[in-house]
Amino acid sequence: MQKSPIKYVFLLPAVLWVLAFTIFPLIYSLRISFYNIRLGRNVSAIWVGLHNFARVFTDSRVQESVVVTLVLLVTTVTAQLVLGIALAVLFNRHLPGRSLLRTLMTTPLFATPVAVGLLFLTIYYEEGGFINSILPWKIPWISHPQWALVGVGLVEIWQWTPFCFLVFLAALQSLPDELYEAARLDTSSGWRVFRSLTLPMLQPVVILVLLLRLTEGLKVFDIPWGLTGGGPGTATQTYSMFTYRAGFRHFDFGYSSALGYVMLIAEMIVITFFFKRMRQVYE
């Protein structure tokens, strides 16, 4: 079986496909990032060296979008992990109708993110939206810069907490019961069992979920696009949105490519940081 050449017939089409449609665009994009490209009747390209990269680090609009992205990333991922663990512990008990509740808990997970953003518009809408209609005062969810950011963050938390919850619950259910029985002989404090048994046992999974959420969270695009369109002004414009707009609204292709590359490097830093741990989890 080892010698059979059929293994290449099996593997190569997939490898070549992914290579062709990722590596080639990536090289192309790197090349573009050194040019100032204008789309007109004819495409004109002028070599500008590292100028586009220099712009990335000096542009105040970039700095704003980085702040928006990082604030969203840190707050929403923290909330998702904490809520996810808490809910998993909660659901890891005997509950009436647990499997139905668990199923309902997972409905946000595959909901089209941009549609979720739109849907929350009817919940946040300042005149007649659900939240403001039951509150005695009005929250400017859409029109106030900070509230809009809170609004986007809450939707992110709503959509992705179920992911953390599901994974943690699966991990909890795979822990052996005997351990818990032994622990209960030692202490009657549920918190201590959680701190010194559950949490350490969950640690590899927590790191995995953290990694997956961080790398996804850096890309955040769909939900703010649907909910606020980046507004008011640029208060909720994420780095991905800014990169997209540089390319497809201002047709500044070189700049957009440079922005994309800086993001790719940021993603790679996150991954290298977790790489060893991730490999352990996957082996």
Add this chain to the structure above:
Amino acid sequence: MTTGRNATLTAVGTSAVTRRVVRQWRQVGIVLLAFLATAVAGFPVYWALSMSLRRPADTFTVTGLGVPFLQYRPTLENWRTELSVAETYHALLNSTGIAVATTVLALLLGVPAAYALARFRFHLIKNKDIVTWFLSQRVLPPVVTVLPFYLIMRTLHLLDTQAALIIANTTFNLPFAVVILRQTFLDLPLELEEAALVDGATPFSTFWHVARPLAQPAIMAAGLIILAFTWNEFLFALTIGRLDAITLPVRIAGTAYSVRGVQFWYVSTQALLAIIPPTVLALLAQRYVVRGLTLGAVKG
């Protein structure tokens, strides 16, 4: 003496009762919390449903939770209007076609590759490194590749075609299929395949007639998840499929704000139209969702 003993007995009795009461109340609290969490998770979809069943006139006059039948008479008018628009049909058809074609293509390429990585040893580059490379594709930010991809499709005259979106989505989902199905094949017992080979079956027929049928449930589940991912993809669809190849998420994102502000009844109907299909697909693949979303690292 006797009174003393009675007193002790009563004390023991009360504390046992107190403990039981405390435990019962805690259980009640836990159940309530679980219900509350579920309600929060499910509410927005309920709210959209409630909105989509109202006449425009009822949108703001109905207050609070907006329970249909109790607070207003539900109507399918918004759904009828939305589904009678040609553009909606066009977008639905595109979304479905692109998702189905992507799924078929990703599985066609991905299943054999996953099998090869599970059962054969590669020497030039180690299996482990090939898998890591596939894994790393999942974290590639799409905004990095969307621009060059757009320019390449422009050169190939494939802008605004379903083909371009099928290519893009296959590229995103193929690594997913390879990584999680490799894990599936690794989990299958080796003995059956060895027996087939001893009996003189070729490696291909061993794969096709022995391993693939055993992996069928996982392959189906991977297919359902890829369908949902492709349906939900927004950035590339927004960039490449503007008119002819417009997908449902792109169509609804463009129609939320009208001159009269946000028309709740349209927005909620359209949002649901986009959300329901992938959600249902994911429910069908429920047993595999955890494994799928952690790329095989955690088994649900």
